[in-house]
Structures are given as C-alpha cells and as structure tokens.
Amino acid sequence: ERGLRVEWLSTPADLQSVEMAWRALEAVVTHRTHVSTFDFLFTWYKHYAGDYGGAPLIGLAWHGSDLVAVAPLTVRRGSLARIPVIRIDFAPNDSIAGEFLVRDDRPDALSALFESLARTVRFDVICLNGFEPESPTLHALQTLARGSRLSTYLEEHAYAMVDLSQGYYRYWANLTGNTRRKVNQRTRRLEGMGAAVDGVLVTSSDDIDERIRRMIAVNEASYKVEGRPLATHHREFLAEVTRRFAARNMLSLPILSIGGRDAAYILGVVERGSFYDVTLAYDESFASLGPGVFLMQRTLQALADADVHTVISHGAHDYKRHWATAFVPQRRMFLFSPRPFAAAARLVRFHLQPLWRQTQEH
Numbered sequence: 226e227r228g229l230r231v232e233w234l235s236t237p238a239d240l241q242s243v244e245m246a247w248r249a250l251e252a253v254v255t256h257r258t259h260v261s262t263f264d265f266l267f268t269w270y271k272h273y274a275g276d277y278g279g280a281p282l283i284g285l286a287w288h289g290s291d292l293v294a295v296a297p298l299t300v301r302r303g304s305l306a307r308i309p310v311i312r313i314d315f316a317p318n319d320s321i322a323g324e325f326l327v328r329d330d331r332p333d334a335l336s337a338l339f340e341s342l343a344r345t346v347r348f349d350v351i352c353l354n355g356f357e358p359e360s361p362t363l364h365a366l367q368t369l370a371r372g373s374r375l376s377t378y379l380e381e382h383a384y385a386m387v388d389l390s391q392g393y394y395r396y397w398a399n400l401t402g403n404t405r406r407k408v409n410q411r412t413r414r415l416e417g418m419g420a421a422v423d424g425v426l427v428t429s430s431d432d433i434d435e436r437i438r439r440m441i442a443v444n445e446a447s448y449k450v451e452g453r454p455l456a457t458h459h460r461e462f463l464a465e466v467t468r469r470f471a472a473r474n475m476l477s478l479p480i481l482s483i484g485g486r487d488a489a490y491i492l493g494v495v496e497r498g499s500f501y502d503v504t505l506a507y508d509e510s511f512a513s514l515g516p517g518v519f520l521m522q523r524t525l526q527a528l529a530d531a532d533v534h535t536v537i538s539h540g541a542h543d544y545k546r547h548w549a550t551a552f553v554p555q556r557r558m559f560l561f562s563p564r565p566f567a568a569a570a571r572l573v574r575f576h577l578q579p580l581w582r583q584t585q586e587h
Contacts, residue, residue: 229293229334231341234283237270243285246292247326254326258537259494259501260317260355261326264469266297269317272462274299279318284342286334294334295326300348305559306573310349310566313342321382321557322539323354325362335365343373349567351375351560354382355539358554366558376561378575385549387536393529396550404547408522415519419484422520425527426495427476430468437464439480439487446508463492466503470494479527481520489516491524499535500528521548 234240240247240263247263259265274281279301286294303312315323327335342351356363370377389396397405424436440463444455455463470476477493477500489507493500507516525548528536538545541552559574561567 228288229337230287231337232285232287233341233345234285235281237267237274237281240267240270240283243292246290247295250292250295250326250328253328255329257324257326258322258499259470259475259496259503260320260322261295261297261324264473265466265494266316268462268466268469272458272465273317273319277458278316279303279312279314281316282313282346284338286331286337288331288334293328293331294338296338296342297323297326298342300346305350305352305570306578308566308570308573310570311347313346313348313351315353315355320539321354322384327362332361332365335362336369339366339369340373343369343375349562349564350570351558353558353560354555356556356558358556360556363556363558366560370560374563376571378559378561378571380557380559382555382557383541383552384555385538385541385545386551386553387525387538387548388534388550389525389529389536390534393526396525396529399550400548407547408518411515411519412522415483415514415516418514420481420488420519422479422481422523422527425477425479425524426531427471427478428474430471433468433471436478436480437467440467440478440490440492443480443487443490443508444506446510447506448509448512449506451509463504467492477524477528479520479524481516481523483511483514483516488514489520491520495528495531495533498533499537500533502536502538517544518547 244263251257251262270281279299282298282300284296284298285292297316298313299316299318300311300313302309304310305312325335367377387396427436441455441460444450445452467476467478475494475496477495478490480490481488487508488511489505491505492503494503505517525536561571
C-alpha cells in the first residue's frame with residue numbers, strides 16, 4: 226500500500242520506542258478519543274497485559290519514518306458462547322470502547338494492518354467494538370474481511386451522550402419534569418448534609434497524590450471490592466493514568482464529599498471540547514442517598530461552564546437514562562476464521578442462542 230511497512234509489537238516495553246511517533250500521529254487524527262492515545266494505551270498495556278488482559282498485539286503502519294496508523298489489540302485464549310477460542314480484541318479488552326488510530330489521509334494503512342493481521346496471526350475470532358453505524362472504518366473492514374474469507378457479524382450497542390452545546394440550563398430544561406423533581410429533592414437533602422464537589426477540571430498537579438488517594442479509598446469502599454484493598458494492577462493503573470492526563474491538562478476527577486467524607490468520584494478525560502468517562506465508583510454506605518445522580522449533575526454544570534459541549538459515557542446502562550440526552554447507536558463487529566472452533570462459536574452465538582431466546586419469548 227503506497228510504500229507502507231507494517232510491524233507488530235508484543236510487549237509494553239516496545240511501545241516506549243515509538244512514543245514520540247505515536248504522539249505525533251494522535252495530534253493530527255481528527256476523529257479519535259482518549260482510548261487511542263499513547264498515555265491511555267501504554268498505561269493499560271503496562272498494568273494489564275498478561276494473565277488479566279491478554280498478550281499485547283500492537284500493529285504499526287509506517288510510511289518511511291512517519292507512523293500513519295496504530296492497531297491497539299490483544300490476543301488471548303478465551304471463549305465466545307462458551308466455546309474455547311483464540312480471541313483478538315481491541316485494548317482495553319474489558320471495555321466496550323476501542324478504536325484504530327489512522328491518519329486521516331491514509332485510509333490504506335488500515336488495509337495494510339488488517340491484511341498483515343489476517344496473514345500472520347493465528348486466531349478464531351476478532352471482536353472489535355465501538356463503530357458508528359455509518360463508520361467508513363466499519364465498511365472498509367467488512368470489505369477486507371470478505372477478501373480474507375472471514376465471516377462477519379454485527380451486534381447493536383450504544384453509548385450514553387449528553388449534549389451541552391446550548392449550555393447547562395437548556396440541557397436541564399429538556400430533562401423530564403419527573404427527573405428534575407427527583408434531582409432537586411436529592412440536591413436539597415445532600416446540600417443540607419454538607420455535600421460538596423471539587424476537581425471537575427483539575428488545573429494543577431500539586432495535590433494529585435492526595436486526589437488519587439481519595440479516589441482509591443472510594444473504590445475500596447464500593448460494592449466493586451467490598452472493602453478489600455484494591456488489586457495492585459487496578460491501583461497502579463488508576464494512579465498512573467490520572468497522573469498522565471493531569472500532566473496534559475486533560476484530567477477531570479470530580480469527587481463528591483458529604484459531611485466531610487468522600488462519597489463518590491468520576492474519573493474522566495477532557496479534550497477538544499468533549500468529556501469521556503474512564504471509571505467511577507461510590508462508597509456503598511452512601512448508596513441510599515443516590516450520590517451518583519447529584520455528582521453527575523454538578524459535573525455536567527461545571528463542564529458546560531468550561532465550554533465542554535459533549536459528554537460521552539460508554540455503556541447503555543439504565544441508570545444513565547436519568548441524565549443522558551440520547552443513547553447513540555454503535556456496532557460491535559465479529560470476524561470469524563474458517564477454523565472449527567470459530568465455526569462452532571459462530572453457530573452458537575449468532576444462530577442457536579437467538580433461536581433459543583425467541584423460543585423462550587414465545
């Protein structure tokens with residue numbers, strides 16, 4: 226493809242040698258999120274690659290000394306529809322967000338990466354998340370899959386979005402009356418208990434260690450870990466990714482305290498007028514107060530005041546209906562090789578399971 230060279234990296238340490246080229250690429254790509262940045266992916270691979278996250282499989286397409294595309298993937302032995310398979314996924318593979326990083330004027334680099342992957346890596350299924358329905362990348366992959374004798378299937382997904390482009394009060398006015406009443410009741414109650422939110426936009430790294438400590442303490446008091454110490458790889462990932470985005474003035478880490486005790490937080494990244502959530506948690510002892518609803522509204526208000534026009538939260542969870550403007554449709558793509566276990570997984574996941582669900586409904 227017009228003088229492109231493809232290489233595949235398999236250890237996080239290898240990534241450090243391409244850091245500057247990767248950063249130069251992400252600076253010129255128009256349509257991307259934090260999920261394909263060096264800071265996010267290097268940190269994820271560093272702390273999760275191996276038994277938890279699978280083996281790194283990072284494709285790089287070069288034109289001379291210029292990096293023009295990155296395919297941030299993992300490969301591991303896993304399962305699909307309870308069939309054991311060798312899976313290739315976007316990194317992070319425990320998320321429903323993922324993306325290729327491809328320079329706008331080099332769509333051919335995607336073809337070079339995909340054809341190299343299909344030719345050189347042994348797999349049963351490739352699972353890729355997060356495509357818009359009309360995404361040119363999605364359509365290009367479908368065409369490339371046919372040329373490589375791979376069967377493709379799509380699943381419907383969605384992410385929650387908040388439109389703040391007209392300001393917070395226009396957004397608030399468009400919520401249902403029932404939602405506004407419930408939020409106002411909760412707000413009055415929590416304000417009466419001394420609720421306060423700080424750190425929606427972190428503008429200084431001076432207190433970052435203390436903010437990380439508070440975030441991890443809330444995690445350890447949440448239902449997620451039930452009071453146990455947070456696993457080392459989770460703790461170190463949260464701390465490093467927080468420091469990296471704080472250093473780039475892209476960190477959002479609002480923490481809600483109630484009566485002087487930290488109750489909830491949201492970890493997010495702000496870039497190019499958009500906010501993307503990374504993770505969140507609340508102290509289980511505050512669950513009856515609904516701290517997340519209060520924290521989200523205060524966060525949205527502060528983001529709108531800072532000219533953030535779009536909030537994106539991956540995962541179409543029901544609780545997000547209380548504050549989302551819309552659930553935006555996405556596609557998850559599955560590409561199956563002709564291998565026997567791949568064929569079995571494809572049959573169960575996309576033919577027998579839907580048939581069984583229809584039978585149960587009837």
